[in-house]
Amino acid sequence: MTFLQSDVTATPLLLGTIGMLFLAIALITFIIFHQRKVIRFQLKMQQMESEQQKILLRASIKLQEEERQRIAADLHDDAGPLLATARLYLTENMVNLDKATQLQSIFSAKQIIDEAIQLVRNISHSLMPPTLKNFGLESAVNDFFQKINGAGAINVNCRFHDYKVRLKAEKELIVFRVIQELINNILKHSNSSFIHLTQHNGEDNMIIRLHHDGRGLTHEDFIKMSKSNTGLGLKNIQSRLKVIHGDILFEQDPSKSFYKATIDIPKEYDEK
Template identity: 75%
Template sequence: MLLLQAYNQHANVSVVLFFGTIGMLALTIGLIVFIIFHQRKVIRYQMTLQKMENEQQKMLLNASIRLQEEERQRIAADLHDDAGPLLATARLYLNENLVNLDKTTQLQSIYNAKQIIDDTIQLIRNISHSLMPPTLKNFGLESAVNDTFQKISGSGNINASSRFHDYKERLPIDNELIVFRVVQELINNILKHSNASFIHLTQNTNGNKFYIRMHHDGKGMTQKDFEKLTKSASGLGLKNIQSRLKVLQGRIFFEKDQSQTYYKVTIELHREEPTA
């Protein structure tokens, strides 16, 4: 009798152990399956993000290429439509028959040709200045931005002001040009679309961070609006801003003030610490 009870107890323990093992095995398999499916889901999500990032990079690259192509086409058009006819006209005054003309006519032709050549030189100088403004090249970003805001304010249509608080060490000239073009594009957007009564720009640094902030009281956008437009087929100007700042590993932020009275745009750049 005792032997039978012991046998039954042993059998019960074996059954419990068997089903317990089956349960643990099922739980382990379920956990492994869950991990596998979760990993696959994470991988698919990462691939989707990577695809979106690649598409965004492609859009920025295309925007940059279009910007450069538009610049080249504009310069080519200016040279072809304006400089070309001027030089062709000057050539007419200085043709091979000039030596056969009387002295008065010769002097008049030479004078006319000189005037045309002077106009052509000024035209080419203007094209050169549009590529690299002389104030920026000779005196730096602060002077170029202040000069721009003074001209805007001088028009009498809008109150414009700018102030650089601690621009002691200039950025490299190529970087200054990029920042200046971004500021120009932002100003252009504000003047065209915002109907603002004032624009105010400030500059400051914090450690190795360089900031330019623009405030205006017109119609503006938030960061969500900006990101939406840069991912759409439109908004070429904003894509140009983003692609230019990407060269400098910079960022731009659009927001509305907590008082809901004005919009603020912040450009943030990382500047290298000067070597000892």
């Protein structure tokens, strides 16, 4: 009788032990498969991030190359012929000409050289607008907006709430180019009636926000377009901001009455 009771008591214990063993094996198997899944996901995210970095790098290189080609074309097509023409007036044969003809040739050459100087100055201004260089981002944006308002097609305005200390010149230029690109995209594609820009300072960053009431982008749209073969302007914005460790967020207001783009720029960052 005691032996039978012992068997009856041992059976549930054995079954419980086997059940716990199966549960432990199942849990270990689940953890292993889950970890493998997490690793695969992380590898996929790293691959996607690497691809995105390559896209941004290609966009940045293409942008720089386009700017170089534009400058080269302006110098070759405009400045080159002007200087070649000026040279025609300043030949060795001038010494054999009468004084009046010499003076006329010098005067004509001077006019052409002055025109070439102005052309080179214009090219230089396109690289670094003089208002931006001399007076800073706020003045440059105000000047840019005044020119747009002068056309009378759209109402644009901006307000800098606290820009007493200027960013570094290179950073100001990048931020200004990003603002220009955003404004140009809005003017081309959104059919807006107004654009409003504001600037605020945080503790360690500066926020610039653009509002407009036309067709706009959500951040999902921005990500899709920046990864596609189209949307070069958006890639340029992203690649420029990457250089200064900045970020941008596209949103539609909850009221669905306007869209906004928010640029977040660190005031200081480690350049090493």
